[in-house]
Amino acid sequence: MTTKNIMIVGVGGQGTLLTSRILGGIMADNGYDVKISEVHGMAQRGGSVVTYVRYGDKVSEPIVEEGQADVLIAFERLEALRYAHFLKKDGVLIVNDERIDPMPVVTGAAEYPENIIEDLSGAHTVYSIDAMAEAKKLGNPRVFNLVVLGMAAKHMDFTKEQWMKVIEKTVPPKTVDINQKAFEVGYSG
Numbered sequence: 001m002t003t004k005n006i007m008i009v010g011v012g013g014q015g016t017l018l019t020s021r022i023l024g025g026i027m028a029d030n031g032y033d034v035k036i037s038e039v040h041g042m043a044q045r046g047g048s049v050v051t052y053v054r055y056g057d058k059v060s061e062p063i064v065e066e067g068q069a070d071v072l073i074a075f076e077r078l079e080a081l082r083y084a085h086f087l088k089k090d091g092v093l094i095v096n097d098e099r100i101d102p103m104p105v106v107t108g109a110a111e112y113p114e115n116i117i118e119d120l121s122g123a124h125t126v127y128s129i130d131a132m133a134e135a136k137k138l139g140n141p142r143v144f145n146l147v148v149l150g151m152a153a154k155h156m157d158f159t160k161e162q163w164m165k166v167i168e169k170t171v172p173p174k175t176v177d178i179n180q181k182a183f184e185v186g187y188s189g
Contacts, residue, residue, distance in 0.1 A: 001032070001056050001057050003055065003057075004055055004070050004156075005054050005068050006052075006064075006071045006156075007069045007071070007073065007083060008020055008050070008075070009048065009080070009083045010049050010075030010076055010145075011075065011079065011100050012049055014049070014075040014145060015142070015145030015146075016075065016145070017038060018171070019073070019148075019149050020038065021170050022163075022167060022171075023149075024036050024053060025169060026162055026166040027055040029166055032055040032057070033058050033059045034053070034054070034055045034059065035053075035054045035055075036052065036062060037063055038052075039052075048079060048082065066085055067087070068086065069086040069087050069088060069091050070088060070091050071091065071092050071094065071155055071156065072086060072091060073148060074093065074095045075144075076099070077098065077099055077117060078113065078116065080116065081113060081116050081120065084123070092125050092127065093124045093125065094126075094129075094148060095117055095126060095127070095129075096128070096129060096147075096148045097117060097130045098130070098131070098132050127151055129147065131151075131186065132144045138181055138185065143181075144182070146167070146179045146183045147185050147186040147189075148186060149183060149186060150183040150184060150185060151187065151189060163187070164180055164183070167179050167180055168180070
């Protein structure tokens with residue numbers, strides 16, 4: 001199997017690390033060599049967090065090069081825009097349709113770009129979901145990342161049952177049910 005490259009991008013506190021652990025778990029459970037690398041900017045102050053997940057028969061390095069990501073999972077619109085150049089020509093971009101203003105926007109030093117998802121759709125295959133709204137409907141906004149992962153999972157080579165099993169093994173025991181429900185919302189959406 002050719003090595004597959006996945007990137008998860010978001011803002012500190014959005015669950016990128018848990019999502020990467022779930023991805024790594026499903027890949028390892030299916031016999032793939034997996035490499036994960038996390039880059040934390042000012043994550044605790046709302047800065048960018050980038051996680052690279054690479055899997056295949058033999059993976060030598062964990063970093064995804066520009067133009068090589070098969071799937072880019074973005075937990076926020078501006079993060080999707082910042083990292084879209086990592087996508088392959090036939091790559092897929094999964095975007096949580098949420099706006100989180102970075103500090104330069106908050107202080108008035110910069111403006112938040114308009115029409116991000118529409119503009120990205122002109123150059124890439126983009127699927128977007130308001131995962132926060134979906135998670136709130138489930139009663140727990142913290143599981144929005146599993147809604148996004150559910151949507152992304154449809155573009156990967158694993159069954160829904162395999163995903164449910166690895167979610168059960170990875171998330172805290174008392175949160176298994178709500179995380180699986182959130183995944184199902186994204187997967188069926």
